[in-house]
Amino acid sequence: MNPRRPARALFATSNGFGLGHVTRCMAIARRLPDDVEPIVFTLSEALPIVRAQGFFAEYFSSRDASGESSAQWNMRLARRVGHLLAEYEPAVVVFDGTYPYEGMLEALRGAGVKRVWCRRGMWRAGEGRANLMFEPEFETIVQPGELAAEEDAGVTAGDRRGVVRVPPILFSDDSELLPREEAARRLGVDPGRVNVLLQPGWENEAFGPSARLCIERLARDARVQVVVAVSPLRSRAVPLPGGVATVSTYPLASVYRAFDFSISGAGYNIYHELIGYGLPCLLIPNAGTPLDDQVGRARFAEHAGAGRSWDSNSEADLDRHLGALLDDASRERMAARARELRFENGARAAADVVAGLAGAARGQ
Amino acid sequence: MDALRRLYRWLVRRVPPRAAWALWRAAMLAAQRRRGRVAGPTIALAQLAWGASESELATLVERLADGAEGDPGHLLVISDCDAVHVAAGRGVRLEHVPPREEWRRRFPAGDYDAFVERRLRSILASYRIASLVAPDGVPERVLRAVSEAGVPVGASQ
Numbered sequence: 001m002n003p004r005r006p007a008r009a010l011f012a013t014s015n016g017f018g019l020g021h022v023t024r025c026m027a028i029a030r031r032l033p034d035d036v037e038p039i040v041f042t043l044s045e046a047l048p049i050v051r052a053q054g055f056f057a058e059y060f061s062s063r064d065a066s067g068e069s070s071a072q073w074n075m076r077l078a079r080r081v082g083h084l085l086a087e088y089e090p091a092v093v094v095f096d097g098t099y100p101y102e103g104m105l106e107a108l109r110g111a112g113v114k115r116v117w118c119r120r121g122m123w124r125a126g127e128g129r130a131n132l133m134f135e136p137e138f139e140t141i142v143q144p145g146e147l148a149a150e151e152d153a154g155v156t157a158g159d160r161r162g163v164v165r166v167p168p169i170l171f172s173d174d175s176e177l178l179p180r181e182e183a184a185r186r187l188g189v190d191p192g193r194v195n196v197l198l199q200p201g202w203e204n205e206a207f208g209p210s211a212r213l214c215i216e217r218l219a220r221d222a223r224v225q226v227v228v229a230v231s232p233l234r235s236r237a238v239p240l241p242g243g244v245a246t247v248s249t250y251p252l253a254s255v256y257r258a259f260d261f262s263i264s265g266a267g268y269n270i271y272h273e274l275i276g277y278g279l280p281c282l283l284i285p286n287a288g289t290p291l292d293d294q295v296g297r298a299r300f301a302e303h304a305g306a307g308r309s310w311d312s313n314s315e316a317d318l319d320r321h322l323g324a325l326l327d328d329a330s331r332e333r334m335a336a337r338a339r340e341l342r343f344e345n346g347a348r349a350a351a352d353v354v355a356g357l358a359g360a361a362r363g364q
Numbered sequence: 365m366d367a368l369r370r371l372y373r374w375l376v377r378r379v380p381p382r383a384a385w386a387l388w389r390a391a392m393l394a395a396q397r398r399r400g401r402v403a404g405p406t407i408a409l410a411q412l413a414w415g416a417s418e419s420e421l422a423t424l425v426e427r428l429a430d431g432a433e434g435d436p437g438h439l440l441v442i443s444d445c446d447a448v449h450v451a452a453g454r455g456v457r458l459e460h461v462p463p464r465e466e467w468r469r470r471f472p473a474g475d476y477d478a479f480v481e482r483r484l485r486s487i488l489a490s491y492r493i494a495s496l497v498a499p500d501g502v503p504e505r506v507l508r509a510v511s512e513a514g515v516p517v518g519a520s521q
Contacts, residue, residue: 045449056470059460068405075402076490083486130376
């Protein structure tokens with residue numbers, strides 16, 4: 001490595017269904033010190049979003065998109081990662097995902113780079129045990145914090161050797177959120193009304209009917225204005241009822257203060273944003289994900305009083321939850337509980353880990 | 365790969381974690397040696413598309429996909445345009461190369477054409493490409509990399 005140039009950190013993200021992995025990587029990367037240059041290597045169609053955030057980015061199509069055998073795809077991936085290591089000479093490679101790809105590991109073995117696995121917890125009970133076998137492939141495992149940790153019955157819960165735990169990771173700090181008036185102006189909504197942000201979980205096919213039901217119910221209250229978050233990933237477009245206002249901005253949290261509550265999935269990033277920024281919420285967890293225990297996460301929010309969880313499909317339950325969220329005093333209580341649960345953004349601590357490894361590599 | 369998957373499941377269920385990892389690693393190294401002999405996907409036609417906007421890339425992908433006989437997965441576009449969803453939406457393969465300006469901002473002392481040449485050599489070695497179409501203005505050294513890889517080069521239509 002050339003000692004006169006900044007050390008480089010290559011952030012490799014798995015595809016996933018949405019923006020979770022790549023958002024976590026960017027959250028860490030944007031907090032690196034000036035003497036560590038981040039490069040984002042993504043398998044996600046979010047490439048333009050990554051570039052728009054000012055990162056130098058590389059893309060490689062995910063296996064789902066390429067329709068070839070696993071051996072062929074891993075061969076190509078190993079070749080590409082090897083090419084990137086030769087071109088950019090990173091000191092550290094950070095992989096964010098739950099299952100490290102064999103082609104990537106193959107290229108990293110013996111490459112002389114520090115390897116970090118950024119692996120969120122809260123896996124569904126009994127699932128993913130096999131994934132832990134890859135732990136010895138990494139020098140460090142960074143586990144982003146989980147507010148619902150007490151509900152975590154998965155295999156990554158508890159103390160595991162070599163795991164560095166940091167507080168929950170968010171892309172934006174609280175200070176980066178726009179004030180309500182400005183956020184409302186940007187969205188074209190009236191800040192004097194009860195503004196509701198509907199954030200469908202992109203991977204949750206059941207969310208569509210639930211969302212439509214919520215929109216129907218909310219339309220009965222003249223104070224309410226609903227805005228639906230449309231994924232900036234164009235292949236994730238979902239059909240919407242006519243006349244619904246939409247927002248497609250990144251990071252979406254920048255306009256959270258325009259809203260009085262949100263109806264959302266319970267994926268890691270959205271969940272910690274909602275509670276971290278104190279936005280009351282109705283969570284509709286996706287019980288069908290392979291690893292992510294969204295039901296446990298949503299349950300914790302309800303027990304803690306910071307949100308509501310609707311996983312029963314009962315319309316009577318939905319009416320009860322929406323009634324609570326449409327009540328000003330009840331909503332204020334939820335926001336107050338969320339403020340009590342407030343946490344430091346763990347992205348900086350994770351960046352410190354990466355920078356420390358990069359610095360150590362430079363010193364060698 | 366199915367055999368590897370079966371081995372993986374067996375190790376996880378039956379063998380203590382440290383031993384499982386050691387055995388898995390040995391199996392992976394063996395697979396890695398074999399992978400060196402795995403042939404890349406077959407590509408009937410590859411097209412270089414430098415400096416294309418999203419709409420130009422979409423038009424190109426449509427034209428290629430509409431004109432393809434059989435699986436559009438046998439078509440490959442190599443481009444510096446980041447609208448990668450355009451190709452995925454039609455089942456056409458896309459290899460992205462960072463654009464010149466962005467690359468130069470990050471590596472001001474580097475030679476972009478040499479970088480593209482190295483990237484192209486890596487891509488060409490990852491597939492079995494029957495022919496490649498290059499637009500006018502592609503640097504000579506890039507075209508040389510293509511012909512040295514034994515891929516016939518055609519002019520852009």
